[in-house]
Amino acid sequence: MISIAEEICTGCSMCLKVCPHGVWGIQEGKAALVSPERRIECGACQLNCHDGAVSVTKGTGCLVAIIREDIMKKKTAPDGEACC
Ligand code: SF4
Numbered sequence: 299m300i301s302i303a304e305e306i307c308t309g310c311s312m313c314l315k316v317c318p319h320g321v322w323g324i325q326e327g328k329a330a331l332v333s334p335e336r337r338i339e340c341g342a343c344q345l346n347c348h349d350g351a352v353s354v355t356k357g358t359g360c361l362v363a364i365i366r367e368d369i370m371k372k373k374t375a376p377d378g379e380a381c382c
Contacts, residue, residue: 299355300337304328306351313343314350 300321307326313318322343323332329351330335344354 300331300334300339300343302329303351304355306346306349308349308351310348312346316342316346318342318352321328351367 307328309324309329311324311329313329314324315321317339318340319336321331321333321337322329324330325332339354341354344352361372
């Protein structure tokens with residue numbers, strides 16, 4: 299799941315640049331999920347947002363988190379730590 303705090307977002311476009319799937323766009327000066335069906339919840343946007351406006355929790359496409367939890371038996375941080 300991906301969520302954005304619009305009141306924090308400065309519209310810098312960093313999340314667009316780092317997203318490997320073109321999930322983000324800028325609308326009215328703020329980041330917006332323009333292609334949410336393409337998201338894999340890898341966490342790149344969260345890790346690269348200097349303002350802390352993006353939150354990502356593990357999704358079905360988050361292979362690293364799946365390996366940690368299901369194979370290595372290590373839990374992903376409860377605060378929604380991004381997987382990459
Ligand atoms: S990187 Fe963060 S502040 Fe910049 S546009 Fe994306 S959500 Fe907004």
